[in-house]
Every structure is written in C-alpha cells, then in structure tokens.
Amino acid sequence: MSDLGLFFAILGAALAALVAGAGxxxxxxxxxxxxxxxxxxQPDMFGRVLILQLLPGTQGIYGLLIAFVAMNNLGIIGGQPANISLLKGLAYLGACLPMAIVGYISAINQAKAAVASIALVSKRPDQFGKSMLFPAMVETYAIFALLISILAISGVGAIQ
Amino acid sequence: MPEEYIYAVARVRGKEQKLLAAPVMDSLVSAPGVTEALRILADHGWGDGEGTDIDGMLADEREKTWSFIAELVPDMSVFDVFLYANDYHNLKAAVKESARMESRDSVFIRGKETTVDPELIRRAVKDRDFGALPEEMQEIARDAMDAILHTGDGQLSDIMIDRAALIRIAEAGKAADNEILRMYAELTVASADIKTAIRACLMKKDKAFLEKALAPCDSLDIPALAQAAAESVDALYETLERTVYADAISEIRKSPSAFERWCDNLLMDKIRPEIHHPFTIGPLAAYILARDNEIKCVRMILSGKVNDLSVESIRERVRETYV
Incomplete structure (x- = not known):
C-alpha cells in the first residue's frame, strides 16, 4: 500500500509539470x-511581440516548480523516496491538480489574449503597454493555482 | 482548427493597414483629374502613377491579393466560393466563342482568380469534350452549348450558365465552415436573383422564364419572387418587403447600380467585425472581399475621372470601405 501512496504522489507531481507544461x-x-x-x-516589432509570445510560458514554469516542491517533499530528488500512506499520496495528487488544470486552461486562454494583443500591437505599436495587460490578467488565475498548490503540498507534507 | 490560421491572420493584420481607407478614397474622388488620382494611388503602392494601363494596374492588384493569400493558405480551395463566378464567366465566353467561331481571347479571366484553367474550358467546349471539365460544369456546359446552337440566343446560354454559377456558389457557401463564406454566398445569390427578377419584370418576362433564371437561396422565397416579378413591379416590391432585403427597396427604385452599391455596403458591414478576430479563416476571407471592394471602387473612380463625371456623381457610386 505504501508503494501505491508514492505512486499517486509522483503522479500528482508529474501531472503538474506535464499538463501545465503542455498548455x-x-x-x-x-x-x-x-x-x-x-x-x-514589420521586423522592427520583434522585441514587443516576443514579450507577448512569452507570457503563456509561465504556467509551464509554475508546473515545474510544483513538481520540484512535491518531489523534494517526497525525498525523490535526494534519492531516498519517503514511505507514505495511500491517503497521503492521494493528498499530494490533489494538491498538484490545481496547478495542472488551471495551468493548462490559463495558458491556452492567455495565448488567445496574447494573439489578440499581438494583432493590436501590429496595428497600434504605441499601445504596447496596454496590450501587455490583457494577457497578463489571465496570469492572476495561474498564480492563484500556484499558491494553492504550494500551500496544499506544504500542508500535506506536514501530515504524519 | 481555428489555430491553423493564426500566422495568416497576423499577416493579414499587417496588410489591412495598407488598405485604402475612407479618407484616401475621398481624396481620390476629390482629385481634379485622373492623373492626380493615379498619383495618389501610386503613393499607396498602386501602379507607377503613369496611368498608361489602368486595367493592367487593377489586374496586378487582384493578382497581388491572390498571391498573398496563396502564400498563407495551403489549401486554397476554401476560397473557391469567390472564384466560381470567374470560372462560369469563362464558360460563357467559351460557349459563345465556340458557337460563333470567333476568338474572344481578351474576355477570359486568367491567373489565380479561377479554379479551372480557362484554356481547359476553351478546349473542352471547342472539342465538345465536356467530360474534361469538372463534374459540376459538365451538364451545364453541354446544355448551354446545345441551347446556343439550336436557338442562336447567346443571352439564353448566359442565363443558364449564370444560374448554374449561382447554384454552385450557394452549395459552396453551405458547405463552408465559416460564417463569412456562408454569408457571402447567400448574399451573392440573393442579390443576383433580385437583380434578375427586376430586369425580367421590366422586360415583361413570364413566370416560366423567371423560374429558369432564378437560383434557389435560403433568404428568398424563389417561387413567390418569380410569381411577383411576372405580375408587376409593385408586386415584386411587396414580396421583397417581406424579406430581409426590405431596406434595399428604396435603392432598387433608384437604379440597379444603387442596389449593387447597397449590396456591397451590406457585405462590408457584415465582414467588418472580422477586423477584431484573431483566429479562423474569417479575417482572410474578409480581406479578400475588402480588396475586391477596394479595386471595384478605384475602377469606378478612375473610370469617372476618365469620363469627366462630376465629383458628386462619382461619390454616389463609391462603396464603403472595410477599414
């Protein structure tokens, strides 16, 4: 049963990196x-549109961070996996899901907003500052998910 | 997949900035003469400002549009709905050329604006090898050829081919998975039907003729339209009053060209929201239509300038712009 607990915990970490990264x-x-x-x-627009292109990339980084934190708690990074119960393993899985799911959805929707903002910048280069805000708003929800996943992983880690 | 066109739409966004906006059209209309108008156009990348070959300049602009779209879209067949009218125009020309044994080389539309090579149509019609044509064109090519040979009436063959073209456009519109393409097809067929009904009504044509000439479309009750057109102009207007084209009646009463302008403006109104859509093929279709509208306007303005029409008279004919 302890192996199954570790399996679910690693599954959670993998999903956070995989799903948010895919998004x-x-x-x-x-x-x-x-x-x-x-x-x-418009080759001179390169710098501006590059910044907008990179915005949906943050969710992948957050997913990676959650996977690292979870694996660190599990002792996998140190090469000594912890012996955890099935319930704790499932709790890790649940803790990683906000980042996995919200990460994916927010990345896709942020990309749509970024595409629209790139079109805006191409027509109105002077509106670059405002155009950054539209996709950046979507980031809020990825950050919320990151926060909840981190808090949850820390809480699960404290369970004996 | 709407994401398929993200790159293409971004390219179109850049090109939209080079479309002739309303103030440019206005300055063209207000230009004192054709030389000044050509100079304004040259400033916007149209021709060399010399004006030796206006038709050539406009043909070049059309070619530029289709070459640009061909760069962006791997499968150009999605835009066939815009090109069928040209194919059937070539078929009409080939049928008349073959029946009258005279060369009409200059009337054929060539290049990227057709889906069927005009030379193939000419050969197929000349050799009566209708099987060489696309399946949808075979029967109408044969029937139109028979009609012109038996009656000698080129107008009859034209009407038959025009109807076949409209049916093809309507079918392509229904099969399209984009609202702009569907709307273009419906509006094209409906406006052609209304124009045909009015002309036929004024020429006192009977209901049987109208039923042969009008193509089916969703926004018009064709049997009712044919019946009304066979009765009187007033009956025709009453029938149109009950359709979505009721607003056009005042323009129809003015002249056929006023109605055409109303249709073109309606199309521009309907496609204008595509300026803000970042996905789907809609902005590309809208750009093609906007360029077509722009070229039509420039043709009208230059033709007005060449023929010394007044500024007011030219302005009445100019369509609304996309941007």
Missing amino acids: SAKGVGMAGQAAAGVVTD
Missing part, C-alpha cells in the same frame, strides 16, 4: 505564430 507549449506556439506573422512584414 504553455501550445500557448507559446500559438502566440509565436502570430508573432512571426507580424515580424514578416
């Missing part, structure tokens, strides 16, 4: 296509 990969790719389209005709 970011897709999001950065979408924004990259829009950025390339703008730079084709």
